[in-house]
Amino acid sequence: MLLEVKLNPKEDSVLNSTAASERSRSDHDGILNQSWPEVFYAYFPAIALTLDAAGFVRWANQWAEQSLGYLQGELIGKSFAEMLEASEWDLLVEEIKIDSDPVGIVKTWDTCLKKKDGSFCCLRLTLRSLAANAELFPDRPSSQLVNSPLIILVVGQTITPQKHESLWAEKLQRSLALLQGFIASSPNGIMLEDSDGEIIACNERFRQLWGLSRGETNRSSQSELEAIAQQLKNPAAFQAQLQQFSAKSDAFGDRLLELKDGRIFEFSTQPQRWQNQIVGRIWVFQDITERSQTQATLKFTQSSIARSAEAAFWLSADGRFCYVNDAACRSLGYPREQLLEMTIFDINPDLSETDWQQQWQDLKQRGSFHLKSHQLSGKGTTTPLEVTVNYVEFKGEAYGCSFIHQLSQAKETDLIRRQEQERQKLLGQIATKIRQSLNAQEILQTTVDEVRQLLNTDRVLVFRFNPDWTGQVIVESVGADSLAILNEKIHDPCFEARYILPYQEGRVKATEDIYTANLTQCHLDLLSRFHVRANLVVPILFNQEIKHQEIQQLSDEETESLPDEGLGEDIPKVEHSKLWGLLVAHQCRSPRQWQLWEMNLLQQLGVHVAIAIQQSTLFEQLQATNKELERLASYDGLTQVANRRLFDNFLQKEWRRMLREESWLSLILCDIDYFKPYNDTYGHLAGDSCLQQVAAAISSVVKRPADLVARYGGEEFAIILPNTHLSGAVKVGEKICAQINQLKIPHQGSLVSHQITLSLGIASIFPHPDESPKILINAADRALYRAKEQGRDRICTNKVSCF
Numbered sequence: 001m002l003l004e005v006k007l008n009p010k011e012d013s014v015l016n017s018t019a020a021s022e023r024s025r026s027d028h029d030g031i032l033n034q035s036w037p038e039v040f041y042a043y044f045p046a047i048a049l050t051l052d053a054a055g056f057v058r059w060a061n062q063w064a065e066q067s068l069g070y071l072q073g074e075l076i077g078k079s080f081a082e083m084l085e086a087s088e089w090d091l092l093v094e095e096i097k098i099d100s101d102p103v104g105i106v107k108t109w110d111t112c113l114k115k116k117d118g119s120f121c122c123l124r125l126t127l128r129s130l131a132a133n134a135e136l137f138p139d140r141p142s143s144q145l146v147n148s149p150l151i152i153l154v155v156g157q158t159i160t161p162q163k164h165e166s167l168w169a170e171k172l173q174r175s176l177a178l179l180q181g182f183i184a185s186s187p188n189g190i191m192l193e194d195s196d197g198e199i200i201a202c203n204e205r206f207r208q209l210w211g212l213s214r215g216e217t218n219r220s221s222q223s224e225l226e227a228i229a230q231q232l233k234n235p236a237a238f239q240a241q242l243q244q245f246s247a248k249s250d251a252f253g254d255r256l257l258e259l260k261d262g263r264i265f266e267f268s269t270q271p272q273r274w275q276n277q278i279v280g281r282i283w284v285f286q287d288i289t290e291r292s293q294t295q296a297t298l299k300f301t302q303s304s305i306a307r308s309a310e311a312a313f314w315l316s317a318d319g320r321f322c323y324v325n326d327a328a329c330r331s332l333g334y335p336r337e338q339l340l341e342m343t344i345f346d347i348n349p350d351l352s353e354t355d356w357q358q359q360w361q362d363l364k365q366r367g368s369f370h371l372k373s374h375q376l377s378g379k380g381t382t383t384p385l386e387v388t389v390n391y392v393e394f395k396g397e398a399y400g401c402s403f404i405h406q407l408s409q410a411k412e413t414d415l416i417r418r419q420e421q422e423r424q425k426l427l428g429q430i431a432t433k434i435r436q437s438l439n440a441q442e443i444l445q446t447t448v449d450e451v452r453q454l455l456n457t458d459r460v461l462v463f464r465f466n467p468d469w470t471g472q473v474i475v476e477s478v479g480a481d482s483l484a485i486l487n488e489k490i491h492d493p494c495f496e497a498r499y500i501l502p503y504q505e506g507r508v509k510a511t512e513d514i515y516t517a518n519l520t521q522c523h524l525d526l527l528s529r530f531h532v533r534a535n536l537v538v539p540i541l542f543n544q545e546i547k548h549q550e551i552q553q554l555s556d557e558e559t560e561s562l563p564d565e566g567l568g569e570d571i572p573k574v575e576h577s578k579l580w581g582l583l584v585a586h587q588c589r590s591p592r593q594w595q596l597w598e599m600n601l602l603q604q605l606g607v608h609v610a611i612a613i614q615q616s617t618l619f620e621q622l623q624a625t626n627k628e629l630e631r632l633a634s635y636d637g638l639t640q641v642a643n644r645r646l647f648d649n650f651l652q653k654e655w656r657r658m659l660r661e662e663s664w665l666s667l668i669l670c671d672i673d674y675f676k677p678y679n680d681t682y683g684h685l686a687g688d689s690c691l692q693q694v695a696a697a698i699s700s701v702v703k704r705p706a707d708l709v710a711r712y713g714g715e716e717f718a719i720i721l722p723n724t725h726l727s728g729a730v731k732v733g734e735k736i737c738a739q740i741n742q743l744k745i746p747h748q749g750s751l752v753s754h755q756i757t758l759s760l761g762i763a764s765i766f767p768h769p770d771e772s773p774k775i776l777i778n779a780a781d782r783a784l785y786r787a788k789e790q791g792r793d794r795i796c797t798n799k800v801s802c803f
Contacts, residue, residue, distance in 0.1 A: 047113075047123065047156040050130075055080045058151075067158070069116035080154070083113045110159060123156035189285035193221035195249075195278060209265065209285055221281075222246075233258045245269065249278050256288075263289045314392075315400040319344040319356050322399060331404060354590045362456040363391045363400060420597070427601055430454070431608045440616040441475065447609050448477040451585065455536075455598055458482040459586040462540070462609075465579060469495055474581075482588050483531050494520045503539035504579050508599045511535050513591035534587040536594050538606040542578040542614055583609060636711040638688055639695035647710035647718055651773045654706075654722045659767040666729035666764040667780045668719040670698065670736065673757045673792040675715035677749030690745055690756060691715065697739040701732060718780075726764035726799050733760045733795045757793040759784060765800040775800060 038059055041048035047064040049057050060075040068075070068083075107127045112120040130151045180201070183190050189206035193199055199221050207213070210228055225242055229235040238257065245251050254268040267285045271278045305312050311328035313321055324332075324339045332339065332347060345351055363369060368390045390401045430450045437443050444462045452460040461476035470491040478484045498520075499509070511517045512534050514527045527535065583606045585598075634646040642650065651667075658665040672678070672694060679687040695717065699709050702719055712718040719736075721729050737758060745756040761784025765776045783798040790796065 041155070044155075047154075047158075049075070049080070049154040051080050051152040051154060053152075055152075067115075067121055068113060074116075084111060113156070122159045124159050125154055125156040128153050187286075191221065191224070191283040191285075192272075192280060193283070194280045197221050199224060200280070206285065209287060221283075225283075231259050231261075233260055245281070249281075257285075263287060264292045265289075311404045313339070313402050313404075315344055315402060317360060317398050319353070328404070355593070357590070358456065358592065359389075360400070363389055364398070365453070365456060367391050427604060430605060437612075438616050438619045440613055440620070443609065443612045443616060444475040445477075447583070447605060448475055451583070451602065451605060452477040452479075454601070455585055457585045457592075458588040459485075461485070461584050461586070462581055463490070463584060464581040469500065471581070482586075485530055488530075490526070492523060492526050494522045500579060503537075503582070504541065504577050506539060506541060506577075506603070508603055509535075509537040510594040510599055512593050516591075530586070531588045532586045533590055534592040534594070536585040536599060536602060538583050538599075538603045539579055540581045540583055540606050540610045540613070542580050542610055580610065580613065636695075639692055639711050641695045641699060641717070642708055642710035644710065644712060647708065647712065647720070650708045650710075651720055651776075654720060655767050655773045655776075658722055659769060661723070662766075663723045664725045664764055664766055665776065666721040666724040666726060666762065667776050668721070668729060668733055668736075669712060669761045669780045669784045670694075670717040670719070670758045671760075671784060671788070672715040673752055673759055673788075674747065674750045678747055678756070681747075681749045693743055693745060694740060694756070694758075697743055698736050701735045701739050724764070726762065726797055729762045729764055730795060730797060733762055736760070737793075737795070752791065752793045759787040759792045760795040761785070761787055761798070762795060763798040763800055 038050070038061075041061050044061060045063060047067050048061040049064055050059045052058050057075050057078045057080060060070075062072075064070075065072060065075055108124065110122070110124050112122050115121055130153055183192075183201060183203045186203060186205060189203065189209040191199060191202040191206050197220050210231065222242070226239070229238045229242070232238055238255070241253060241255060245253060250271050252268075252270045254266070257265040257267060259265065264287075265285050266288045267283065269281060269283045272280045272282055306325050308325060309327055311331040312325045313328045314323040316322050320343050321339050321341075324336055326336075329336050329339060334342070334347075344356060345353060359369075368388065386404065388403045392399045392401050430447070433446050433450065437446070448460040448462060451457075459476060459478045459482050461473050461478075463471050464474045465471045470489065472490070473485050473488045476484065476486045478486075502509075511519075511527075514524055514533060514535075519527070583602060585602065634643060635641065636643045654665060672690070675687070675690075678690060682690075691711075695709070695711065698717055698719065702709050702721075704721075706722045708720040710718045710720070719732065721732060724732075737760065740756060740758050743756065747754065747756045750757065761780045761782070763776055763779035763783055765771075765779065779798040779800045783796040787794050787796040
């Protein structure tokens with residue numbers, strides 16, 4: 001009878017009670033020093049072991065010792081992995097985890113354990129992990145159990161050899177399936193031969209590489225390899241190696257094969273052993289044509305650069321030399337070994353590590369750049385050079401691939417000229433973008449985005465002044481790692497006394513490092529608050545002329561030397577220039593030495609921005625004026641509701657819209673009853689006031705955005721109601737009458753009431769393409785006539801049909 005032991009959490013209480021009862025038996029010596037698994041399984045008729053986390057036996061019951069042929073205590077310290085029939089321990093231990101349920105079954109499987117005499121005992125084993133707690137180790141203090149290792153309980157029952165053979169057959173089938181899957185999915189061509197030289201398997205990739213059909217691979221491996229040899233440029237060498245393998249069955253081999261069609265294959269072969277006997281051979285072929293071509297190209301490129309007359313070297317991100325060719329060694333005057341231990345700072349006296357990091361970020365963003373540099377040679381001389389640097393990424397690392405030319409005076413002048421031309425071209429492109437828009441916000445955003453990219457700085461912003469010289473950051477472009485200060489309101493108490501007049505003169509303020517620039521404390525606190533380390537500031541001036549000349553730079557020392565009082569006496573104020581704001585570049589990560597071309601460029605951009613803003617402001621004012629003129633042309637000056645012109649246009653538009661939407665359109669015509677006697681009685685000023693009050697009352701009722709209230713005539717008003725049926729229009733008319741009654745405007749000359757009243761004619765129509773809005777106006781007019789005819793102060797309706 002086959003017994004499989006499985007424990008679950010519900011058995012905890014049984015096990016615990018059993019263990020407790022066993023521990024309480026006074027006739028069981030030493031029971032108080034054993035864990036409950038050891039007590040429970042001590043006389044259990046099944047193999048029981050406990051293993052530590054490394055897989056060594058720490059305890060075994062009597063049945064295990066007897067079944068495996070060991071004397072008492074001999075199993076302790078044995079490796080459980082070495083006792084297994086197959087190497088399954090590594091797979092099993094990965095599945096064993098300390099669980100919240102320490103008695104849950106982890107793994108049950110069939111295998112064989114090696115006995116002491118070398119034979120095997122077939123078992124069904126059950127493994128589970130046990131938490132190292134006081135219940136397992138009653139003799140240990142709890143403080144020693146906090147980090148105790150994993151303990152694994154193994155329980156096994158013997159199974160019959162017949163059952164074991166069927167299990168082995170299953171394992172063999174699974175292994176064959178895995179082997180076939182591996183061979184089929186391999187990107188390499190694989191052929192397997194047995195010890196008699198017959199092909200037992202080859203994958204589809206093998207057939208593809210050698211252009212074979214399925215039927216052509218049923219021959220012997222020798223004939224197959226002979227056929228392969230005929231496709232090679234040098235078949236004799238391959239055949240000679242085949243003969244060596246035939247003569248020596250345990251030989252290993254690998255070789256590059258060049259085919260007649262130009263492809264290059266790499267092959268390897270090795271014997272396959274089982275139980276120390278050679279049972280066959282495996283052949284592996286890999287197409288490395290592309291890799292070989294790449295390697296040849298790379299070798300050619302390396303050789304070309306190494307022997308080039310043009311000096312070339314590679315720099316790492318931290319400025320260290322990674323590669324130098326012979327020409328670079330000659331040009332720089334250092335041996336290669338010495339250069340490869342140096343940095344770019346060692347040979348360029350003008351370049352600091354901070355400058356290099358800025359240039360590196362610029363290189364990473366732009367991909368390449370040209371610059372003029374001075375290199376210190378090994379002989380101590382300084383040589384002007386033109387440097388071209390390209391950004392390259394290789395295997396996750398970044399490099400600067402540099403080529404250098406020594407500059408003559410003529411070449412140096414030409415380089416400066418070309419760099420200036422490039423900057424002016426770039427300036428023109430930016431200015432064009434600025435001028436392409438009349439939207440002030442768009443102009444400013446374009447400016448700061450382009451400037452930040454051009455100068456490769458951390459933040460560029462536009463600051464606009466208020467009349468009291470406080471101000472606000474109205475637009476900015478900021479790097480991902482820098483503080484955003486958009487809409488920040490700023491008050492610099494030092495500004496008005498020291499900087500207004502210099503900025504009105506158009507001078508630029510460049511600060512290389514705020515901590516060494518002799519700034520006032522209030523200004524230093526302001527800049528450090530926004531993480532600024534260096535800044536470049538140009539004024540945005542209205543009504544100034546564009547002057548393409550050398551800029552006047554205002555240094556911090558010059559500014560601080562100016563007196564707080566009487567500054568205007570030293571620098572004459574230009575009355576026609578208005579300081580609108582500032583265009584500011586911030587360097588936050590480190591100090592920065594601003595170049596003269598950067599200051600000049602930013603100043604010119606400030607001029608273009610000022611002109612563009614003024615044009616945008618004028619355009620906005622023109623738009624506002626046009627809107628006001630349109631409003632004046634479309635609205636009644638007395639009542640501030642739409643006039644007859646707007647009424648006609650609006651009715652035409654809504655007629656077409658209701659025609660498309662197939663919906664109702666309603667019109668209300670209102671007439672103030674006996675308005676001429678009102679004017680005669682109270683005067684025209686009172687009449688104007690009455691018209692204004694009536695218009696406001698009607699407008700307070702008609703609130704939908706799609707509706708329109710208009711003055712239709714002297715004392716007549718019209719209301720257009722789109723998407724409104726006759727019943728809805730009547731409700732609006734009733735509300736209008738109620739609102740007029742609440743005004744209680746006295747009217748002694750009226751024949752229907754002692755106060756102002758209205759007569760209303762309402763018409764509704766479902767527009768038809770063959771008709772015009774006149775049919776609706778005429779219908780509402782007829783309804784109004786009937787209301788007056790029937791005694792006034794009432795509503796009459798007219799539903800129009802176009803069918």
